[in-house]
Amino acid sequence: MYPTIEHHGAVTGVTGSCHELKIDADDSVLIDCGLFQGAEVSNDGAAFDKLQIEFSVEPVRALIVTHCHIDHVGRIPYLLAAGFDGPIYCSEPSAELLPLVLEDAVQVGFTRDKALVERFIGLIKSKIIAVPYAQWQTVPLSGKTGSKLKIKFKPAGHILGSAYIECDVGSGEQHKRIVFSGDLGGPYTPLLPSPKSPYRADVLVLESTYGDRLHENRRQRKGMLKQLISHCLKNRGAILIPAFSIGRTQELLYELEELIHRYREESVAKGLAWEDLEIIVDSPLANRFTEVFRKLKPHWDAEAKRKLRAGRHPLAFEQITTIDSHQDHLNTVDYLKKTARPCIVIAASGMCAGGRIVNYLKALIEDERTDILLAGYQAEGTPGRTIQTYGPRKGYVELDGRRYTINAGVYQLNGYSAHADRDSLVRFVKGMRVKPSEIRLIHGDVKAKSALQQALLKVVPDANVLIP
Structure with a gap:
């Protein structure tokens, strides 16, 4: 059964990104925990006006942040309120930006009481673990089953500090490489190096915001x-x-x-x-x-x-x-x-x-x-x-x-747009030496996902390209 992935956001639209990677029956990690915008909702009923965490956080050992846009991190206060007490892993630039984003979110959505805000931001800073790009980081698990998890941040070219996440999951000789794209940028985003494809992915969770469009150069x-x-x-x-x-x-x-x-x-x-x-x-x-x-x-x-x-x-x-x-x-x-x-x-x-x-x-x-x-x-x-x-x-x-x-x-x-277009998303997959057997398309509307699904099947015809 394991590892498995459960999507708590960015499935029926492009906002509220939140994905749970279940390592085993006792351990999981979250990749992002973002706000919804407009009419978008999650499978478990969360929306822009219903932000409480509806899934169990008891097995969640860590939060892994791809980048600091509010639709990827804006529900972190609710995650803590639900009982999450683990570390927050992110890239080094994101470690500088995340407290600022959450400070603003708390002031807008919760309280302007300076002492309370400072206390919350102090808590956030104590949980942040800044990880250099391209360096493996071990995430501690419960140890009940012998499962192991390592993660690596690679530049995604979306905003400063953005990353896609490589997850190495397994026990003993059995290991699986699961990649979460976060939001990928195009090849010529100002200020940022272009994203480079990972060497390998067994499962790829891929954004599809502009999966049906081509951007101007x-x-x-x-x-x-x-x-x-x-x-x-x-x-x-x-x-x-x-x-x-x-x-x-x-x-x-x-x-x-x-x-x-x-x-x-x-x-x-x-x-x-x-x-x-x-x-x-x-x-x-x-x-x-x-x-x-x-x-x-x-x-x-x-x-x-x-x-x-x-x-x-x-x-x-x-x-x-x-x-x-x-x-x-x-x-x-x-x-x-x-x-x-x-x-x-x-x-x-x-x-x-x-x-x-x-x-x-x-x-x-x-x-x-x-x-x-x-x-x-x-x-x-x-x-x-x-x-x-x-x-x-x-x-x-x-x-x-x-x-x-x-x-x-x-x-x-x-x-x-800071998002990759259809051709850039396809190139991201095409550039992998060992291509995924499963691709899960998230973070886009139905039209964009369907168009990208068809384009990807021409590159990886043997892969199972899913629209969750």
């Missing part, structure tokens, strides 16, 4: 970003970019710095040069993450390091205005509503399901001078999906209980 998407910014600023209104605080915000800053550096004195709009274009980052959490990203420069890719050696600052250039305090945020929203000043605003959340971007949308979405650039996946049931679907036909979106007509322009920047 880096040059195409940078050209598209330049073209869209120029197009949107013709009416001299604000450009709103909903973006996750960790990963997407830093990628966008990196690409905007490149555009400003390359086209500095050229006109981006009438009377406005690229070097005078203001970039507003309105997210205290994103600003803290950006500081940590700068601290973790040794983990950047070769291109980013070359820019640093040339004296450039891809995440801290002079055109950036950072906003932290809530009052400054409200003042900025009010100012832009009155003036429609041409600028770019980057604010969380990426699916418009909360955070400061909602106030910008409420103030500006009915103004025809405003433009909205969606730079990532919009889950079903989120305001972002509604804006994406009905914005081009001047429909409406409900924000905080009120309907707003979408008069703003709405554009999709698909190439800026």
Whole structure:
């Protein structure tokens, strides 16, 4: 029977990632424990408003974190409340980022009592075990059956610190290699080295967010970003970019710095040069993450390091205005509503399901001078999906209980997804020397999973490609 895998999230959609690797009857580990967004739910009834852990945590010996996005780590407070008392394993960069993510999650979802938050974060830090990339780590089990588990983190190229997990499970001479992809990035994600395939997998648990799509390449998407910014600023209104605080915000800053550096004195709009274009980052959490990203420069890719050696600052250039305090945020929203000043605003959340971007949308979405650039996946049931679907036909979106007509322009920047597309996912499998006999597709909608399933069967025709 063992090892087996039970999925507690990211099965019927792309959020709430949580997977239990059952080593034997007495021992298991969790890979991720994330929040659900929009209309997505788990098999055991968890959803964005039903977050309690419904499965038994008694056999769970450890939590293994692939990366620090909230849909992969946001239910950790509930996991601890359910009685989990084991270690949390993650990569070294994720060990820096995880306390920040959970501090914000606790303040938003539980309490703003400073002493309680500090106590919780202290508990989290005491549980974190930072593991260097490409190094085997033994996970202690109960020892009742003689089963052994070793894990290894390998760069996934999704966000800083992201990893796919190789699990070596077995006893005696019988060992099985189970790989959890987490979220895989594309081959040219800014700041990050591209993911390389593992040598071997007997079972692969593979994300499929964009299993039915192909992304633009880096040059195409940078050209598209330049073209869209120029197009949107013709009416001299604000450009709103909903973006996750960790990963997407830093990628966008990196690409905007490149555009400003390359086209500095050229006109981006009438009377406005690229070097005078203001970039507003309105997210205290994103600003803290950006500081940590700068601290973790040794983990950047070769291109980013070359820019640093040339004296450039891809995440801290002079055109950036950072906003932290809530009052400054409200003042900025009010100012832009009155003036429609041409600028770019980057604010969380990426699916418009909360955070400061909602106030910008409420103030500006009915103004025809405003433009909205969606730079990532919009889950079903989120305001972002509604804006994406009905914005081009001047429909409406409900924000905080009120309907707003979408008069703003709405554009999709698909190439800026931090997720691998269909061909990159297939290459990840194709690059394995010893290919899996079983592939379990998670973290995608039905259409994406089905398309990826068919593409994979051409590469591994003998494998059992499952949609759990």
